[in-house]
Each structure stands twice: as C-alpha cells, then as structure tokens.
Amino acid sequence: MKILVTGGCGFIGSNFIKYLLTDPEVEKDVEIINLDKQTYAGLGKNIEHLHLDKHSRYKFFKIDICDKGAIEKIFSQEKPDIVINFAAESHVDRSINDAEPFRKSNFEGAGVLLDTSIRHDVKRFIQISTDEVYGSLKNEDRSSIESDLKHPRSAYSACKSGAEDLAIAAFETHKLPVIITRSSNNYGPYQFPEKLLPLFITNLIDGKKVPLMYSDENPGLNVRDWLHVEDNCRAIWFITKNGISGEVYNISGENEKKNIEITRTLLKEFSFDDSMIEKVVHRKGHDFRYSINNEKLKKLGFEYKRLDLEKEIELLVKWYKENENWWRPLKK
Numbered sequence: 001m002k003i004l005v006t007g008g009c010g011f012i013g014s015n016f017i018k019y020l021l022t023d024p025e026v027e028k029d030v031e032i033i034n035l036d037k038q039t040y041a042g043l044g045k046n047i048e049h050l051h052l053d054k055h056s057r058y059k060f061f062k063i064d065i066c067d068k069g070a071i072e073k074i075f076s077q078e079k080p081d082i083v084i085n086f087a088a089e090s091h092v093d094r095s096i097n098d099a100e101p102f103r104k105s106n107f108e109g110a111g112v113l114l115d116t117s118i119r120h121d122v123k124r125f126i127q128i129s130t131d132e133v134y135g136s137l138k139n140e141d142r143s144s145i146e147s148d149l150k151h152p153r154s155a156y157s158a159c160k161s162g163a164e165d166l167a168i169a170a171f172e173t174h175k176l177p178v179i180i181t182r183s184s185n186n187y188g189p190y191q192f193p194e195k196l197l198p199l200f201i202t203n204l205i206d207g208k209k210v211p212l213m214y215s216d217e218n219p220g221l222n223v224r225d226w227l228h229v230e231d232n233c234r235a236i237w238f239i240t241k242n243g244i245s246g247e248v249y250n251i252s253g254e255n256e257k258k259n260i261e262i263t264r265t266l267l268k269e270f271s272f273d274d275s276m277i278e279k280v281v282h283r284k285g286h287d288f289r290y291s292i293n294n295e296k297l298k299k300l301g302f303e304y305k306r307l308d309l310e311k312e313i314e315l316l317v318k319w320y321k322e323n324e325n326w327w328r329p330l331k332k
Helices: 011-022 068-078 092-097 100-119 155-174 196-205 229-242 259-269 295-300 309-322 324-331
Strands: 002-006 031-036 058-062 082-085 124-130 178-183 185-187 210-213 223-228 248-251 256-258 277-280
Touching: 002 011, 002 068, 011 031, 011 229, 031 068, 058 068, 068 100, 082 100, 082 229, 092 100, 092 155, 100 124, 100 155, 124 155, 124 229, 155 178, 178 229, 185 229, 196 210, 196 259, 196 309, 196 324, 210 259, 223 229, 223 259, 229 248, 229 295, 248 295, 256 259, 259 309, 309 324
Parallel strands: 002 031, 002 082, 031 058, 082 124, 124 178, 178 248, 185 223, 210 277
Antiparallel strands: 223 256
16 A cells, blocks of 8 residues: 655654554555655654665655646656645744745645546545634634534635645545545644744743743633644544545544643743743734534544643653754754
8 A cells, every 4th residue: 555645754744654654553564655845844854763764665755746747757656545645834923924835835736636646546635634724713612513614814724725625626526535634733742843832842941931922811812722643643544544535524632722721831841930931922813712523533433542631741841852953953
C-alpha cells in the first residue's frame, strides 16, 4: 500500500509519518512517499531523528504541490494508492499580514492534488482540515457538528474551507473517494515555536515573558480545544481505513481550555506567576471559541489514548527542555 503524504516535513505530517512507520498497530506493508516544499515550518528537521534516508519504506521529494508538472510526474512514477494532504500554511497571524501563500498552498495546491488523483484513480483521498472552518462560537453555543454551516473568518480558514469544497466536488462529480477530517488545536513534540504551547514553553525556559492576547474586556478568555498530535495521527489513519467516502469527521481533543488557563498551567510548571505574562493586543478577527463534537468519530469505533492534558503538558515541557538543539535555531 503506497501512501502519498504531502507536507510530511511539517508538524502533523512528520508525526503521521513516524506513526505509520514505527507504531506496531500500523500494517508493515505501508510505503510512504513524502512530498514537501520545505518552507520555514517544514525544514526537514522534524523527521531527521527517524533516519528515514535509510528506511526501505520511505521516499522523499522536495516539491511544491502547486507545481502541476512535478505532481503529475510523481503520480505517474510512484502510483500512490492513498493521498493524504497535510500541506498547508497554518499560522493565522501570518495570513493576516500576507494571505497569498495561504491561497496558493491551502487552496490551489489542494486543487492540483485532487485533479491529479482523479486522473490516476487514487483509491482514497484524505483532505486534512481544521475546526476553524466552523467559525467563532460563544461560550453558550453547542459544539459544532459535521453538518453545520461553515463560517470561516480568516484567510487561513477560508482557504481550508475552499479546499474542502473542491474535495467534495471531486467526490460528487468524479466519484473520487474523498474524506475530510477537521481537527482541533494540535500539540506535541516538534511543533514550530510560533504556536502557543511551544512559543510559551521555550520563552519560559529562557526566563522570558509569554505574549498572551489580552484586554480589559477579554483577559485571555478565548477558548481552544487541545488535541495531542499522536491521537490526531491515529484518528486520521483510522478514518482512512474505516471512514465513508464523501463524509466529514471531526477530531476533537476533548480538552477545551481558556488561553489564560493554559498559560497559568505552563507558568505553574516553571514556578512562575502572572508577572511573566506580557499582555498583547488581540489580533484582527480573533475567533473567540472553537469547539467540535466528535461523536461521529467515536461511533465509528475510534478510541483516544492521550487525553490527560495536564500530564501531556508536563511531558511536553520536559521534551522542549531536553531538545534545545532542535528549537533554538528556529527561534533565531
């Protein structure tokens, strides 16, 4: 079984490749073809520790998924059975300053992959999406379910939503066996230190303050749901094998927390108090709350393994303390 993984040098993609090649619950006949443009967040160091250059079931190609000719050549040469599209620009703050890379990678790139998959009769196409396509919720709102209308509010989530629409159109028109996954905030080892947890942890290791979006009206009250990347990878593979084509599956973390709560959990790990919080202005269009219902996934039979957020944060802090040689060059 040949699995073409796009964005396999990024945070989630690299953890997914590690899971497929090293976890005993995954079949041993799986071959990985990793396509990655290797932008700032996918420099290749996320998977260097696996020594994949010597792995018989792994190949890497440095390719931009928007390059139609290169993508066609890879599909013709490697003949993948399954395509899993992780490739995306993902940092919302960056999309506010410059949306073009998001439009190209997240939307146009997905279109290239879908068109090529149709021509080559791919057996399954998994489009990796996000809970942000549902838009912002209030505290009293119920969690979003897969059939809810989407309401993306940033260039990032709008492009991801558009890619979903292209995927469903490919299913409806061409019968391409497409499945969409929407996951909540991922966290874990090898996450680029621009995201909240690795940024705050590495700052605190250096005794620096953490930049929390904060105002008198909203003192860090925005809510996010935290999903360990390992559980997300397991869920994606489970859905790949057991999901129904044309369907969407939410992958929640079952750990909704206010940003101020997460911040104070981290401060406690380092024996710091609120004086280490640097209050910064909320970004434009800052979504208040994301919350997704995962009953559809659970009814399919998926079971989580890493839901104890407090324990996992403790382990994550330990990981960043022990792997300074990985994150320090990136923070420069």
